[in-house]
Amino acid sequence: MALNILVVDDSAVMRKIIMKAISEGSFGNASISEAADGSEGLKVFDPNKFDLILADWNMPNLNGLDFIKKVREIKTSKKIVVMMITTEGSAGKMEEAMNNGADNYITKPFTSAQLEQKLSKYFS
Amino acid sequence: MIFNQDSKKDKTIFNMYKGIRLMNRQIIEYAKKVVNEIFSKMIFIKPINEKPIMGTENSNIPGKKDISGIIGLGGNISASIMVHFEQESALRVTSSMLGMEYKEIDSDVIDAVGEMTNMIAGGIKTELAGIGIELDLGLPIVVTGKNFNTDCINKEDSVLMPFKIDGHSMFVELNFRD
Numbered sequence: 001m002a003l004n005i006l007v008v009d010d011s012a013v014m015r016k017i018i019m020k021a022i023s024e025g026s027f028g029n030a031s032i033s034e035a036a037d038g039s040e041g042l043k044v045f046d047p048n049k050f051d052l053i054l055a056d057w058n059m060p061n062l063n064g065l066d067f068i069k070k071v072r073e074i075k076t077s078k079k080i081v082v083m084m085i086t087t088e089g090s091a092g093k094m095e096e097a098m099n100n101g102a103d104n105y106i107t108k109p110f111t112s113a114q115l116e117q118k119l120s121k122y123f124s
Numbered sequence: 125m126i127f128n129q130d131s132k133k134d135k136t137i138f139n140m141y142k143g144i145r146l147m148n149r150q151i152i153e154y155a156k157k158v159v160n161e162i163f164s165k166m167i168f169i170k171p172i173n174e175k176p177i178m179g180t181e182n183s184n185i186p187g188k189k190d191i192s193g194i195i196g197l198g199g200n201i202s203a204s205i206m207v208h209f210e211q212e213s214a215l216r217v218t219s220s221m222l223g224m225e226y227k228e229i230d231s232d233v234i235d236a237v238g239e240m241t242n243m244i245a246g247g248i249k250t251e252l253a254g255i256g257i258e259l260d261l262g263l264p265i266v267v268t269g270k271n272f273n274t275d276c277i278n279k280e281d282s283v284l285m286p287f288k289i290d291g292h293s294m295f296v297e298l299n300f301r302d
Contacts, residue, residue, distance in 0.1 A: 010263075011242070013235040016222055017166065058242070058261055087246020087261070090253035107250070108243050109165040 003030040003123060004049050008041035008067060009056035009085070014108070018054060018085065021112035027119060038067030047076040051123070057086035057097070065100055072101035081122045085110070148283050148300065150255075151248060152176055155285055155296055158247030162240065167220045169289055177284040189295070190214065191229055191268040193241025197249060199259035205248065206274055206297040207241045213292035229268055238264040244296060 005022065009015050015034045022030055033050075035041035039062040041055065053071065057064040068082050081104070084097045089107035097105055106118050156173055163171050189208040197203040209217070215226045218236040226233055241264040249259050267274070276282055276299040285296040 011235050011239045013218070013222065013232055013239050016232075020223065058246075058263065060263060087243050087249070089246065089250040092253065092258075108239075108246065109162045111165045114165075 003027055003051045005030050005032045005052045005054065006035065006041065006044060006050045007032060007054045008035045008038060008059070008064065009054075010037050010059040011056070012036070014056065014085075018115070021115050022119075025112060025116045027116070027123065038062030038064060038070075041067050042070060045071060045074070047074050047080075048078075050080055051078070052119070053080060053082045054085050055082065057084055057088045057093070065097065068097075068101040083118060085115075148281065148298065151252075151298055151300055152283060152285060154248045154251040155244065155298060158244055158251070159285075159287065159296060161247065162243050167217055169216065169220055171294070172288040174286040174288065177286065178282075188293075189272075190270070191234065191237050191266065192272075192274055193237045193264050193266050194274065195241050195245045195264040196262040197245060197259040198262075200257045201259070201300055203259065203298070203300040204276055205241065205245045205299070206276075206295075207237065207244060208274070208293075208295040208297065209237060210293045213289040213294045216290050216292065217294075234266045234268060238266045241266075248298075 007015050007018050009018070019032050019034070022028070022032060033044055035044045037059040038055070042062070053068070055064040055067055064084055064086065071080070071082065082102050083104045083106060084102045085106050085108065087108045094105045104118055104121065106115060159171060159173070163169055188210050190211040191209050191214050193207040195205050197205070211229060214229060214233050214237055217240065218226045218233045221236055222232065245261055249261055252259060281301060282297060282299040285298070287294045287296070
């Protein structure tokens with residue numbers, strides 16, 4: 001079954017890079033939606049649709065951490081994997097993300113292979 | 125970084141950085157590492173880094189700049205990081221990142237320069253967090269045009285790191301104040 005993925009990043013270029021990496025890999029049949037910040041992400045978010053959310057941390061309007069906190073308050077019909085994709089790579093930041101609803105974490109810069117490896121932990 | 129004065133390689137590096145404050149030497153090493161990692165993982169071009177230019181010497185960037193990303197950091201120390209590109213280097217970086225050719229500075233190129241600035245600052249921030257210096261990262265802004273100047277208050281402490289991208293210029297300007 002094809003994955004439904006929501007990519008939330010204020011950089012259109014980074015969204016394109018992420019979508020290109022996914023579409024060229026093992027999850028190439030995924031359906032990908034995008035949002036330019038956490039606030040827009042909440043509008044696009046459908047609790048019964050998405051399997052995976054990839055969210056940047058440092059965004060205007062509503063940052064990634066507050067976005068995933070709000071997502072986790074919403075009742076969903078299935079387990080949604082939330083992964084932060086951000087330059088904030090310190091151990092303290094990772095712990096903060098995990099304590100607030102993130103399942104995993106990938107730091108920019110990353111390779112397509114690193115992204116795929118992270119996704120493979122949750123989806124086959 | 126600890127320099128070994130008995131090592132020929134380290135002595136060369138030490139002389140290159142002579143006169144640069146200790147903190148800046150450390151941050152230069154972090155910046156080099158971070159820039160090389162970004163190019164290796166996401167841009168697939170090997171940047172050539174040249175000798176850093178110090179403080180007030182860098183008031184005139186050697187070579188033109190057509191687009192600059194600027195980001196501020198605050199916390200234990202305050203800082204700004206600027207990344208300056210000539211048009212051709214910005215186009216090459218964006219083209220390589222996205223796997224398609226860009227021939228002029230458009231919204232994607234502006235966005236890519238902002239993201240490069242963000243990744244360089246984020247990488248340096250992460251390295252500094254590893255030695256106990258915690259900083260908060262602002263959002264990057266990008267300036268583009270002809271004959272614009274970028275300046276900072278503590279110019280004497282700033283460092284300009286020149287890189288060549290396929291023969292074209294990119295500069296990382298570090299302004300850290302403790």
